[in-house]
Amino acid sequence: MPSALAIFTCRPNSHPFQERHVYLDEPIKIGRSVARCRPAQNNATFDCKVLSRNHALVWFDHKTGKFYLQDTKSSNGTFINSQRLSRGSEESPPCEILSGDIIQFGVDVTENTRKVTHGCIVSTIKLFLPDGMEARLRSDVIHAPLPSPVDKVAANTPSMYSQELFQLSQYLQEALHREQMLEQKLATLQRLLAITQEASDTSWQALIDEDRLLSRLEVMGNQLQACSKNQTEDSLRKELIALQEDKHNYETTAKESLRRVLQEKIEVVRKLSEVERSLSNTEDECTHLKEMNERTQEELRELANKYNGAVNEIKDLSDKLKVAEGKQEEIQQKGQAEKKELQHKIDEMEEKEQELQAKIEALQADNDFTNERLTALQVRLEHLQEKTLKECSSLGIQVDDFLPKINGSTEKEHLLSKSGGDCTFIHQFIECQKKLIVEGHLTKAVEETKLSKENQTRAKESDFSDTLSPSKEKSSDDTTDAQMDEQDLNEPLAKVSLLKDDLQGAQSEIEAKQEIQHLRKELIEAQELARTSKQKCFELQGQ
Numbered sequence: 001m002p003s004a005l006a007i008f009t010c011r012p013n014s015h016p017f018q019e020r021h022v023y024l025d026e027p028i029k030i031g032r033s034v035a036r037c038r039p040a041q042n043n044a045t046f047d048c049k050v051l052s053r054n055h056a057l058v059w060f061d062h063k064t065g066k067f068y069l070q071d072t073k074s075s076n077g078t079f080i081n082s083q084r085l086s087r088g089s090e091e092s093p094p095c096e097i098l099s100g101d102i103i104q105f106g107v108d109v110t111e112n113t114r115k116v117t118h119g120c121i122v123s124t125i126k127l128f129l130p131d132g133m134e135a136r137l138r139s140d141v142i143h144a145p146l147p148s149p150v151d152k153v154a155a156n157t158p159s160m161y162s163q164e165l166f167q168l169s170q171y172l173q174e175a176l177h178r179e180q181m182l183e184q185k186l187a188t189l190q191r192l193l194a195i196t197q198e199a200s201d202t203s204w205q206a207l208i209d210e211d212r213l214l215s216r217l218e219v220m221g222n223q224l225q226a227c228s229k230n231q232t233e234d235s236l237r238k239e240l241i242a243l244q245e246d247k248h249n250y251e252t253t254a255k256e257s258l259r260r261v262l263q264e265k266i267e268v269v270r271k272l273s274e275v276e277r278s279l280s281n282t283e284d285e286c287t288h289l290k291e292m293n294e295r296t297q298e299e300l301r302e303l304a305n306k307y308n309g310a311v312n313e314i315k316d317l318s319d320k321l322k323v324a325e326g327k328q329e330e331i332q333q334k335g336q337a338e339k340k341e342l343q344h345k346i347d348e349m350e351e352k353e354q355e356l357q358a359k360i361e362a363l364q365a366d367n368d369f370t371n372e373r374l375t376a377l378q379v380r381l382e383h384l385q386e387k388t389l390k391e392c393s394s395l396g397i398q399v400d401d402f403l404p405k406i407n408g409s410t411e412k413e414h415l416l417s418k419s420g421g422d423c424t425f426i427h428q429f430i431e432c433q434k435k436l437i438v439e440g441h442l443t444k445a446v447e448e449t450k451l452s453k454e455n456q457t458r459a460k461e462s463d464f465s466d467t468l469s470p471s472k473e474k475s476s477d478d479t480t481d482a483q484m485d486e487q488d489l490n491e492p493l494a495k496v497s498l499l500k501d502d503l504q505g506a507q508s509e510i511e512a513k514q515e516i517q518h519l520r521k522e523l524i525e526a527q528e529l530a531r532t533s534k535q536k537c538f539e540l541q542g543q
Helices: 163-228 233-394 399-419 423-458 464-542
Strands: 005-010 020-023 028-032 044-046 056-061 066-071 078-080 095-097 102-105 109-111 116-118 121-128
Antiparallel strands (some): 005 020, 102 121, 109 116
16 A cells, blocks of 8 residues: 655755655654664654654544644754744644645754754655645645744744745745854854964974974084093993983984974864865855845845835725715715705606696596587587477478478588587578578568558458558568567577587687697606606616
8 A cells, every 4th residue: 555755855954964755654753863763764863963862753644634743742842834833842732734844853052162053954845645646735725823833943033824925034044044054164264273373383383392402402412522522432422322312312202293293284284175165165155145135135125015015006095995985975965965856856746747637637527517518509409400490380481492491401500510519600500590581571571462462452442441451450460570580580699699608618628628638748748757757866876
């Protein structure tokens, strides 16, 4: 069955170690190297003095498919992305780790006696699932604080959850660590230079002592030559032996001194070469750190500019929002005013509509009354025609001559009723009635004249008194007929006046209908205006 894999990669600010490939078949112990457990590429044991022997545990949970790290009561702590898991000498709860996290075991420790700093283990961890796929990255999930963060690696490291700011924090921390390392290396170089200077002074002093010894040997040789002339051979031999021994001792001492001086010189030269090489490396590293610092400062300036731009943009947006809110408030106030005005107009229109409706109802009632009156007038006109026919027949007008005239008058009356009561047709009807009556009376008068002439011729021979009586009777009859004709003419005239009044009522009815139509048009326009106003009010309320 394939196993999950964890790869620990050394970071620049870490104690140096080789990349580790650790298979998580079971919980793996992370700790300091001891005699029975030496560092290897397939374990998590490091040759670092700041780690505890049982520093932490890392494992893979097959049920949840997650990787976990737990601090096991270490002295110097365990950190995930610069956040400590627990306090000193306390066991932490299991904490989930993701691929790409920065894991730190321990902290840098400086010895006060020798002023030597022991670095901690700082690594980037890559996690692979049993199927070979890389685990989730920290940037792929929502940034959340780790459980129980109780301490930080450095006091000036801010707790940030943005990936860019976190990387900048790591860069600054690495730059600070490298600067401290450079200061330590410079202090070591200064100490080595002081030692080299001291060794150089010592070798110089040895050379001076050697010259002094040689000068003394030369003086002693001269003295020996001077003394050999006055002394015996035995004493000279003894003194020569002693001098040779002294010479041998001096030579041995001088050679030993020279050997030591040369050895020290070689050591100093070797150390000097190492110091020069270290100085060169330090200068290169310092140059690299300066470049990184400049890049970091540039990134910080860019971030600051972006932040200032975002702040200015937020400020502009806030100002625009305030202006928009003010405009919206003005629009709302204007809409409320327009709404009130339109509501007032609607109320006025409704009142006007009610008034117009009342007028329409009144005019409708007048129209109904006028129609009833016209119907009554038509009935009355028919009765009048019948009465006229009866009166004409009573006057002795022949039926054959009078019927066509009556029929003509009836047609005229029918035309009158169809025309709606026009005044012209009424006058024509009156003239027709007058002509009929006059013609009847003229015919009757002619006949009576003929009869009177015949009676006069027949009664010439009779008495004058007898002729007077018929004339009186005739005059009385003529007077009676004239009075009847006058009454017959007055009755149609009265009826015509009534018809004129009825026609005026009909004209007023027509005008009333026209006014009703006009009022209906105004009512329709008012309803349309009210509907438009209501629609506008709804639109303003919707905004």
